[in-house]
Amino acid sequence: MTRKQKRGVLIGxxxxxxxxxxxxxxxxxxDSVVFFHTPSDIIEKAVPAGERIRLGxxxxxxxxxxxxxxxxxxxxxxxxxxxxxxxTGVLPDLFxxxxxxxxxxxxxxxGVFSADTVLAKHDENYMPPEVAKSLEARGVKLGGSAHPExxxx
Amino acid sequence: MxxxxxxxxxxxxxxxxxxxxxxxxxxxxxxxxxxxxVAEPAAVSQFFLLLIAFFALMHAYVxxxxxxxxxxxxxxxxKPLIYKMSGVWGNHEGSMLLWVLILALFGAAVAVFGNNxxxxxxxxxxxVQASIAWAxxxxxxxxxxxxxxxxxxxxxxxxxxxxxxxxxxxFHPPFLxxxxxxxxxxxxxxxxxxxxxxxxxxxARWVRPWTLAAWMFLTIGIAMGSWWAYYExxxxxxxxxxxxxxxxxxxxxxxxxxxxxxxxxxxxxxxKVWTILLAILTFSLSLxxxxxxxxxxxxxxxxxxxDPExxxxxxxxxxxxxxxGLALFALRAxxxxxxxxxxxxxxxxxLVLNNLLLVTATATVLIGTLYPLILEGVTGDKISVGxxxxxxxxxPLMLPLLLALPFGPLLAWKRGDxxxxxxxxxxxxxxxxxxxxVIYAVDHRGPWxxxxxxxxxxxxxxxxxxxxASRIKLGSASREEVVRRAxxxxxxxxxxxLAHFGxxxxxxxIVGTSAYQSERILVMKPGDTVSIAGYDLVFKGAAPxxxxxxxxxxxxxxxxxxGAPVTTLEPSKRLYDAPPQPTTxxxxxxxxxxxxYVVMGDEQQGDGYAVRAYFNPxxxxxxxxxxxxxxxxxxxxxxxxxxxxxxxxSRRAHPIAAE
Numbered sequence: 001m002t003r004k005q006k007r008g009v010l011i012g013x014x015x016x017x018x019x020x021x022x023x024x025x026x027x028x029x030x031d032s033v034v035f036f037h038t039p040s041d042i043i044e045k046a047v048p049a050g051e052r053i054r055l056g057x058x059x060x061x062x063x064x065x066x067x068x069x070x071x072x073x074x075x076x077x078x079x080x081x082x083x084x085x086x087x088t089g090v091l092p093d094l095f096x097x098x099x100x101x102x103x104x105x106x107x108x109x110x111g112v113f114s115a116d117t118v119l120a121k122h123d124e125n126y127m128p129p130e131v132a133k134s135l136e137a138r139g140v141k142l143g144g145s146a147h148p149e150x151x152x153x
Numbered sequence: 154m155x156x157x158x159x160x161x162x163x164x165x166x167x168x169x170x171x172x173x174x175x176x177x178x179x180x181x182x183x184x185x186x187x188x189x190x191v192a193e194p195a196a197v198s199q200f201f202l203l204l205i206a207f208f209a210l211m212h213a214y215v216x217x218x219x220x221x222x223x224x225x226x227x228x229x230x231x232k233p234l235i236y237k238m239s240g241v242w243g244n245h246e247g248s249m250l251l252w253v254l255i256l257a258l259f260g261a262a263v264a265v266f267g268n269n270x271x272x273x274x275x276x277x278x279x280x281v282q283a284s285i286a287w288a289x290x291x292x293x294x295x296x297x298x299x300x301x302x303x304x305x306x307x308x309x310x311x312x313x314x315x316x317x318x319x320x321x322x323x324f325h326p327p328f329l330x331x332x333x334x335x336x337x338x339x340x341x342x343x344x345x346x347x348x349x350x351x352x353x354x355x356x357a358r359w360v361r362p363w364t365l366a367a368w369m370f371l372t373i374g375i376a377m378g379s380w381w382a383y384y385e386x387x388x389x390x391x392x393x394x395x396x397x398x399x400x401x402x403x404x405x406x407x408x409x410x411x412x413x414x415x416x417x418x419x420x421x422x423x424x425k426v427w428t429i430l431l432a433i434l435t436f437s438l439s440l441x442x443x444x445x446x447x448x449x450x451x452x453x454x455x456x457x458x459x460d461p462e463x464x465x466x467x468x469x470x471x472x473x474x475x476x477x478g479l480a481l482f483a484l485r486a487x488x489x490x491x492x493x494x495x496x497x498x499x500x501x502x503x504l505v506l507n508n509l510l511l512v513t514a515t516a517t518v519l520i521g522t523l524y525p526l527i528l529e530g531v532t533g534d535k536i537s538v539g540x541x542x543x544x545x546x547x548x549p550l551m552l553p554l555l556l557a558l559p560f561g562p563l564l565a566w567k568r569g570d571x572x573x574x575x576x577x578x579x580x581x582x583x584x585x586x587x588x589x590x591v592i593y594a595v596d597h598r599g600p601w602x603x604x605x606x607x608x609x610x611x612x613x614x615x616x617x618x619x620x621x622a623s624r625i626k627l628g629s630a631s632r633e634e635v636v637r638r639a640x641x642x643x644x645x646x647x648x649x650x651l652a653h654f655g656x657x658x659x660x661x662x663i664v665g666t667s668a669y670q671s672e673r674i675l676v677m678k679p680g681d682t683v684s685i686a687g688y689d690l691v692f693k694g695a696a697p698x699x700x701x702x703x704x705x706x707x708x709x710x711x712x713x714x715x716g717a718p719v720t721t722l723e724p725s726k727r728l729y730d731a732p733p734q735p736t737t738x739x740x741x742x743x744x745x746x747x748x749x750y751v752v753m754g755d756e757q758q759g760d761g762y763a764v765r766a767y768f769n770p771x772x773x774x775x776x777x778x779x780x781x782x783x784x785x786x787x788x789x790x791x792x793x794x795x796x797x798x799x800x801x802x803s804r805r806a807h808p809i810a811a812e
Contacts, residue, residue: 009497010497010505013506013509014509018513021546021550024545024546024549025520025521028541028546029520029542031541031545032539032541033537033538033542034536034538034539035536036534036535036536036537054537066758069675069676070674070675070676070754070757070763089765090752090754090755090763090764093735093736093737104537
């Protein structure tokens, strides 16, 4: 093999690997990215049922109802709009009424959000940054800092 | 008083660092031995000054001096002593102090042990190292001063976040930082080499031990963090592709690539330019990790200091060093002579493949981590990139890497014989296929790919054993010869073998627990039984208990298997006094087959509790594998040929010294 051929093999395999990786990245991003919405977003933008999204806001006061087994239903609010949520599983330690929460799952045809993951943060005043930003953008005044996250799924 | 003393030492360290940046570098430029020689005492005194500052802060923590704001905010008088000490780095300011302390430690180590370095190279390396320390010291003093007083002092502190009050997590940051920061030495060497415009095999020989040490500590640091997340957070998982996990994983991937390319450079003088670039990139990824963790730009489990000002400062440091390093590289790299040639099928070729795949994998992790940030900046959409992305991109890149791994060390330098190596690996391949057959024959319920994944891990392990057997001529030479060879095999070879074996073991653990985890979530009342993976767990009820600085409800589960008692698990839900925060303590029964893992949830109506039970098969092998990798690195580091300061005479003459 000549010097040129050797270098060709090297560059060729490099380009091939990067191309394959780039294609994989594009496909994976298309399929696995999850958009974040507030309750107002969902109602205004008419997010279609069945699409996997994250829903964030505050757990509405007085909305938490424990059902059969480990199923829990509650409402997520951004103080302007509410979305009803159901979740089956063990809630994170810091899940509480009136506090920030991020849930991941799908909307059903009736407009109920069926969550399979619930994230809450280990801080009394914590507000997920996405929620805080959205609320601030809507003129709702909030304070908050970040602390380790708590999760259930 | 001690606090002011520490504060003063910190400021002095900043001045020493500035001095150490300018004077030796100037000395190297004008070839003045006296100016260059100041680098050593400067590096050592910088380290001792920071040690004084560090112990001053630790003293304040241990004696609960709440007139120090940092202590008041992050500590509490009733906290156990070990967590008072680890509390020093359990917060932003203290952890940055630890960061510069380790940075200075590495600088001082080069000053003390680097006797065999050419004087100009050494002066430049220490100058670059000091410039990094200087930037971070300035950052600490301007934005994150741990020595600020709080007058009047509060009666008691606010306490350390309870989930950080844990033995493994006490030592996780020092190990992790030693790894992160250790790559700064490779960076400093790279910049010094670019400044001098000269690199050769000796350069790689000097850099490799430092890189290896950093890699070892980063390996064990990441493993400890993952282990902690596994048993402390109570989610039953061990890796979440969280931005901060990725922040530590990217330098690890790049550092692993660097370790391998430096080997090619040392043995064959090839890949020189590439190795220099990797050294710059690896430390840049460490800096980016610091930026991600400290700035809170990405939502993460770890973001404990969300402060835009600090974020911008660290971003500036990162841009300065990464940008400066890359600019210097662009200016100088074209002058470097291209080194030794090799055929694509050769040891070098296999190491190039290793680098190609590791660096591409690093890039995919980087894209997945930063994409949400970029998209939000561009379109304003808020998204999250979760584990599916990483499984789809990172996984497929690891497949060829692991498949090729056993081939690499068996191939000859320059030109290898793939067929002959393939024949030698027959035993490993048969062992792997045997595993697939056995798993399918016994009982297989998981994904169809899983047995092949486990087989891949077995192939890597068996490949390491094959390599060992072939190096000592097991089966082909006389017994005395085999023993002699086994004894004389260099430690660095044993290190490589062990590290590769550890990778295989880790893969077995990862695939096993990912593919075969079983999970039950249910509401249990006292007397109820849940069955999982052949175990029966009887819930005996929950009782309150008082710990040193928390209250808890401890549940009891009697575990039996086929009627025979196995153990009693006691998961609990704790509420800490300060800060008043609940945590979940998992009850874990560990065995070689896997971990039985039980977590308590909320109390339900009636007297039931939500309970989550997992069985995580083979999960222990993940950490055992990383531990073996760590020890492999350590054995390799203890090799005389790699030891810092040891004579550089090659032992090539020795019949089996070839790596």
